[in-house]
Amino acid sequence: MIPKEPAKITDKKFRFDSFKNGKVFEGNKKGRLPAMGWNSWNAFGSGNTEALTKAMADKIVELGLDKLGYEYLVLDDGCYKSEREDGKLANEPVKFPGGFKALSDYVHARGLKFGMYNDIGTNLCAGAAVGTCGFEETDAQSYVDWGVDFLKIDNCYYLWDNATFSNPENARYVFAPNIKGIEVRSAGGQGKFKKTIKATDGKLAGRGAFVKDDYVSGIGTFDGTNTGTSPVGDMSGELVFEIDVAAAGEYELVVTYATGRVNGCGEWLQVAVGEEVLFDDLLVATNSPEEFRESDVIKINLRAGLNKLRLMNHRRQENTLCSYAAMLDGLNKAKPGHDVLLSLCEWGKTQPQNWGYKVGDSWRILNDITFRVGRDGDAGFGAWTDPGTPSVTSQYNKAVVMDEFAGLDKGWNDPDMLMVGMNGMTTQMSQTHFTMWCMMNSPLMLGLDLRRVQKGDELYNIIANKALIDLNQDELGLQAKRIFTTANTMCGGAAVTAPDKDYITDCDRVDVLAKPLSDGSLALSFLNLSEEKKTGEFAVGLELIKKFLGDKLPTDFYNAKSFELVNLWSGEKSCVSADKQSDVVFAVKELEACGNATFKVIAK
Amino acid sequence: MQNHDDEEITVGEFVKMVWELRAGYGGVVQSEVSTASLSQPELLRYGHFRGWLEDSDERHPESLLNRQIAARIIHQFMVVELHVPDLAEISAAEKLRDLYTCRVCANHIAQVYARGIMGAEEVLPGDAAATQSVWIFNHLKRMSFNEAREAMERLRSSRPERTNVS
Numbered sequence: 001m002i003p004k005e006p007a008k009i010t011d012k013k014f015r016f017d018s019f020k021n022g023k024v025f026e027g028n029k030k031g032r033l034p035a036m037g038w039n040s041w042n043a044f045g046s047g048n049t050e051a052l053t054k055a056m057a058d059k060i061v062e063l064g065l066d067k068l069g070y071e072y073l074v075l076d077d078g079c080y081k082s083e084r085e086d087g088k089l090a091n092e093p094v095k096f097p098g099g100f101k102a103l104s105d106y107v108h109a110r111g112l113k114f115g116m117y118n119d120i121g122t123n124l125c126a127g128a129a130v131g132t133c134g135f136e137e138t139d140a141q142s143y144v145d146w147g148v149d150f151l152k153i154d155n156c157y158y159l160w161d162n163a164t165f166s167n168p169e170n171a172r173y174v175f176a177p178n179i180k181g182i183e184v185r186s187a188g189g190q191g192k193f194k195k196t197i198k199a200t201d202g203k204l205a206g207r208g209a210f211v212k213d214d215y216v217s218g219i220g221t222f223d224g225t226n227t228g229t230s231p232v233g234d235m236s237g238e239l240v241f242e243i244d245v246a247a248a249g250e251y252e253l254v255v256t257y258a259t260g261r262v263n264g265c266g267e268w269l270q271v272a273v274g275e276e277v278l279f280d281d282l283l284v285a286t287n288s289p290e291e292f293r294e295s296d297v298i299k300i301n302l303r304a305g306l307n308k309l310r311l312m313n314h315r316r317q318e319n320t321l322c323s324y325a326a327m328l329d330g331l332n333k334a335k336p337g338h339d340v341l342l343s344l345c346e347w348g349k350t351q352p353q354n355w356g357y358k359v360g361d362s363w364r365i366l367n368d369i370t371f372r373v374g375r376d377g378d379a380g381f382g383a384w385t386d387p388g389t390p391s392v393t394s395q396y397n398k399a400v401v402m403d404e405f406a407g408l409d410k411g412w413n414d415p416d417m418l419m420v421g422m423n424g425m426t427t428q429m430s431q432t433h434f435t436m437w438c439m440m441n442s443p444l445m446l447g448l449d450l451r452r453v454q455k456g457d458e459l460y461n462i463i464a465n466k467a468l469i470d471l472n473q474d475e476l477g478l479q480a481k482r483i484f485t486t487a488n489t490m491c492g493g494a495a496v497t498a499p500d501k502d503y504i505t506d507c508d509r510v511d512v513l514a515k516p517l518s519d520g521s522l523a524l525s526f527l528n529l530s531e532e533k534k535t536g537e538f539a540v541g542l543e544l545i546k547k548f549l550g551d552k553l554p555t556d557f558y559n560a561k562s563f564e565l566v567n568l569w570s571g572e573k574s575c576v577s578a579d580k581q582s583d584v585v586f587a588v589k590e591l592e593a594c595g596n597a598t599f600k601v602i603a604k
Numbered sequence: 605m606q607n608h609d610d611e612e613i614t615v616g617e618f619v620k621m622v623w624e625l626r627a628g629y630g631g632v633v634q635s636e637v638s639t640a641s642l643s644q645p646e647l648l649r650y651g652h653f654r655g656w657l658e659d660s661d662e663r664h665p666e667s668l669l670n671r672q673i674a675a676r677i678i679h680q681f682m683v684v685e686l687h688v689p690d691l692a693e694i695s696a697a698e699k700l701r702d703l704y705t706c707r708v709c710a711n712h713i714a715q716v717y718a719r720g721i722m723g724a725e726e727v728l729p730g731d732a733a734a735t736q737s738v739w740i741f742n743h744l745k746r747m748s749f750n751e752a753r754e755a756m757e758r759l760r761s762s763r764p765e766r767t768n769v770s
Contacts, residue, residue, distance in 0.1 A: 046708060047655060077708060082660035092659050094652055126708045127660055127673075156706075164705050165744070371703075371710030375683070378690070388704055423692075 002122060002134040006160045006173060006315060007322045009280065014322050016236070016314035017275045019355045022409070025325055027332040028342070028359055033473050034412045035150065035341055035362065035443045037072030037115065042380060042417050042447025045373040046078030046126045049095040052376060052449075054106055059450035061110050063460065068469055070446065072150045072341070073107050074115030075100075077126040089118075089130055089142050104147040115150030116143060120323040120346070121157030125164065131157055132327055140330030148340060153327060155346035160319040162263070163349060175220035175266030176239075176313040177257035177283055178212075180292050184243055184309070187250040187299065195243065199256075202241045205310075209237030215292070218264045221316040224348035225367045227387065227394050228491060230503035231402050235351035238312040245302050253279075253298040255311065260289035272310040273300055280315075320350045324359040343414065343443070353402055357410035362443050365402065369395050369416035379448065382419030384429050384531065384594055385507050392419065392433045393507045393529050399440050400482050400511070401501055406441055408477035414443050421448030421459050430462050431569060432527060432596040438472040439480040439513045439525050439598075467568040467600070471515060471523045480515035480523065483548040484540050487511075500548055507531075510538050510591060514545055516552040517600070523568075525598040528591035539587035560584075560603035568598045575604075609750035616644055616665025618674060618752050619657065622681050623647055625756050656680035672709045672743035674752065675722055678759060679712040694718045701738040713741050721758045 012018055013025070024030060038056055040048035057073055060066050079100075081090040091099045104114040118124065118139065119131040132139045132153070143151060155163050162170045182202075185194040199216040208222045221236035222229065245251070259267040271279035279298045286293050300309070324344060331338050344352055344360040347367045356363035367389040374380030383391040395415035402413045418437060420430040437444060446463060453459045481500045487509040489495060490502040499511075507529040515523040522545065528534045546558050561584065562577035578584045588597045613621075623642075642650060648665055651657030656677065660667075682688040690711070697703055697714035704710055716722045724739045747755075 045711075046658070078658075082658065082663055094659065125706065127658070129660075164707075367704060368707040371707055371714070372690075372694075373711065381692070388698075390704065 003159070006319045007326075009277075009318060009322065013358075014318050014325065015275075015277065016312075016317060019317070023358070025328055025358050027328050027338065028361075029339065030410070031408050032341070032361055033408075033475070033477060034441050035072055035343070035445070036069040036469070036473070037074060037113070037150070037445055038070060038450065039074040039076055039115075039152070039417050039445040039447060041076035041373055042370060042419060042422065043374050043449045045375060045380075047095075047375045048075060048078055050098055050103055053103060056450050057107050057110050057112055059453070060112060063450065063453060063455055063464070065446075065450075065464060066111055068464055068466060069473055070444070072113045072115045072445075074117065074150055074152060074445065076117045076152065077124050077154070079117070080124065080128045080130050082128045082130075084130055084135075087135070087138060089139055100146045108147060113149035114147055115152065115341075116146070116148050117152045117154065119154040119156055120320070120327070121155065121159065121163065121166065123157040123165065125154055125156035133159060133323070136326040136330035137333060140327065140334040143340070144331065144334040144338065150341045150343065151327070152343040152345050153324065155320070155349060158320075158323070160323075161316060161349065163346075169261035171263055171265075172259070172261040172267040172282070173319065174268070174313065174316045175218070175264055176269050176311060177259040177267060177286075178215045178217045178265050178289055178292075179219065179239055179311055180215040180256040180258070182241060182256070182309075182311070183254045184300075185252050185254075187252050191247070193245055193251070197241055199239060202239045202311075204237060205240045206234035206237040208235075209239060215258070217289075219311065220264075220266065220313045221351060223263070224351050224365075225389075227366065227389055227398065227505065230491070231348070231351065231353055231365065231398055232404070232501050232503070235354060236312070236314060236317070238310050240311075241309045243302060243307045243309050244305065245307065246304060248302065248304045251300050251302050253300050253309070255283075255295040255298070256292050257283060257295060258286045258289050258292045259283060262289070265289040266313065268313050268315055269295075270310075270312045270314060271298055271300065272312065273302060273307050276301070317350045317355055320346055320352075321355050321359065328359050345414075348398075353405035353413065357405075360411055362412040362414040364414045364416060365398050366395055366415070370419055370422065374422065374449065376449070379452070380422045382422035382425045384425075392429065392436070396436045396440075396529075397505050397507075398503065399442065400436075400513070401503055403440075403479035403481050403500070406479040412441055412443060413479070415440070417445040417447040418463075419447060420462050421452065426594065427458060428592050428595040430459075432594055434462050434465065435468060435525055435596045435598050436527065438468040439515050439523060441472060441477065441479040444469070444472055465568070467566075468598070471517070471568075474515075474517045476516060476518040478516050478552060480513040480525070481548050482511050483514045483544055484512040484538075485509055486538070510534055512538065512540050514540070514549055516549055520554045520557060520603070522549075522553060522557065522601040523598065524586055524601050525596055526588045526591060527596045528594060531593050533590065533593050535590045537587050537589055538591070539585045541586070542581050542584045557603045562604040564602045564604055565599040566602070568600060569596075609753075610748050612668045612746045613749045613752045614665060615661050615667045615669050615673060616648065617749075618669045618677065618747070619647060619651060619661065619665065620644065621752055621756055622677060623651075625760060626685060654684050656684040669747045669752065670744050671722065671741060671747060672706065672713065674747050674755065675709060675712040675716045675741075678721060678755065679715045682715075682759070690715055691718050699739050700724055700741045702740045702743060706743060709743060713743075716755075717741065719762045721762055722755055
């Protein structure tokens with residue numbers, strides 16, 4: 001049954017204030033390294049078929065990619081019948097005539113794992129009316145019956161946000177109304193306390209809320225689907241008032257507000273005192289976002305002294321978390337102790353870096369890396385740069401500053417599937433793309449028609465570079481940190497002061513990433529994002545490395561004066577040494593356009 | 605029965621219109637079936653098996669056609685039946701504010717827009733702070749018979765120079 005309103009939240013574990021507590025939900029196993037495998041989307045789009053999928057499974061084994069860690073074979077969108085059959089998911093009859101259980105068996109028989117796709121909305125992005133919304137338990141049972149090991153869950157047609165194909169007016173759920181002021185008074189007119197406060201005299205907390213004329217707007221979580229906003233720091237804004245009362249007890253709150261159904265102004269208000277949420281619902285709609293009215297009385301409990309009264313709307317994040325949690329619950333019921341990996345694909349819209357670890361193993365950080373996917377006989381197109389999300393660097397620029405959100409105890413930032421092998425991607429681009437994803441502990445999901453790959457050819461040598469894969473799968477599970485960049489300004493124009501945190505979108509630059517490894521060594525990658533060759537000296541020293549990585553590297557590393565460097569693309573070895581540690585410098589003098597130099601640095 | 609130009613068109617009616625264009629595509633097309641008339645169920649089944657229609661098209665030909673479905677059918681038909689390769693240069697379509705809101709439709713829309721087969725609409729954005737109008741494709745807007753015919757005419761006139769297709 002498709003729900004008519006967002007879930008009532010009765011458990012604090014779904015609340016915004018719990019996002020930082022580090023607690024994961026039942027059934028979400030931690031300690032897993034980034035997933036590796038093949039996904040049908042970039043290769044074949046909605047045109048994937050049973051025959052193609054079987055060919056890919058065979059090819060993974062023939063190429064020995066399974067031995068390198070590529071284990072999941074995932075059917076993306078386009079594989080289902082366009083509507084439910086007796087309330088259940090069913091296979092697309094032309095493309096997948098043999099059904100999913102038989103295909104799953106075929107994949108498993110080759111020692112691989114079987115993955116599928118669905119959506120937290122009512123429909124899938126390609127249109128089939130078989131989204132999990134309201135059918136989580138039924139669908140989870142189907143997935144368990146089919147032997148599914150991996151679920152990628154998308155966000156189209158989502159009922160509680162203005163997501164792709166959703167009603168744009170769903171912004172009503174996502175933002176609080178415009179607020180002009182509040183009145184707090186003793187309950188029932190019994191006491192003497194009464195205080196009226198203008199919204200402009202409140203405090204804007206977090207990010208995104210703003211004063212317009214005499215009211216506050218933009219209270220909610222801003223949309224992270226597109227490029228241009230940093231994923232680090234606060235992702236939402238609140239309007240906060242400090243209320244000082246003499247006596248503890250029940251008080252009445254009246255809010256002067258105006259509603260809309262557009263970005264920045266909605267109809268859903270949350271009221272909290274401290275962390276106690278006391279109101280969480282739609283308000284009566286007004287005629288326009290600038291036609292204000294008073295709310296009904298909202299009962300609040302205040303303690304004697306200073307109280308922090310918060311007007312907010314964190315439902316964008318909370319609703320999406322609840323939807324994914326419903327799917328996880330369904331799996332828990334269908335198969336207690338299941339091992340299904342959940343790949344969250346809400347495109348970074350609700351800032352899943354804040355909450356995704358609770359329910360998922362990875363979370364997409366942006367909209368898609370390409371919208372020009374391939375088909376049988378056409379490799380599709382991948383871009384190196386783009387102002388929007390569809391390019392290697394668009395995804396990298398955001399993911400590279402998100403290391404704080406990743407880890408074995410959390411999960412992984414997902415800058416989308418690999419574009420190695422697509423038209424438009426040169427050798428240098430593909431090598432650097434692969435290097436970036438390995439250094440950033442991103443899931444490695446191949447997105448090409450593997451029939452085009454032969455052992456030892458150029459594509460094979462990229463996707464099967466074991467030395468690079470070993471970085472991605474290193475058991476320490478640390479995403480690389482950017483410790484140096486030649487860029488001077490970050491997105492928005494401010495000066496770069498913290499290369500590991502600052503969101504930089506100008507790609508005419510060289511970055512240096514550093515990734516501690518479990519054997520006490522360091523992976524160091526010099527990345528040229530520019531489409532022109534770079535010359536000069538790009539160098540980092542031990543002190544800089546220590547400043548950013550601290551105790552994530554052993555003391556012996558910092559005390560060493562001699563190091564062996566192994567180039568992870570050429571295999572060449574070299575040495576760096578100095579009389580004292582402060583003189584140790586790791587440097588490269590030139591980088592090809594879109595190229596990289598990546599080393600394993602071992603203290604001697 | 606004569607259809608009024610401003611009446612909304614169904615998926616099944618549009619598929620028939622697209623299929624009929626095939627015969628008038630200057631003999632470029634050589635397909636696995638003859639141009640002899642097919643019944644609607646046969647045509648829908650054929651298109652689904654060939655890969656230029658989806659399961660939903662075959663199952664619900666009575667559904668009203670919207671712009672994103674039209675773009676998909678036209679583009680897939682061009683690739684599969686007319687053997688027209690995708691344009692590599694689609695930057696013209698990047699002016700569409702809603703192009704990338706749909707990963708599934710983006711290339712279909714870009715291809716038909718960049719070829720001039722389907723147009724765009726200028727609208728005010730639904731953003732409280734915005735003041736300037738933008739161009740959108742408007743994915744879910746329904747299509748009329750007239751709009752469908754216009755798209756077919758533009759598709760016909762977009763025909764590349766005669767090529768030999770074996």
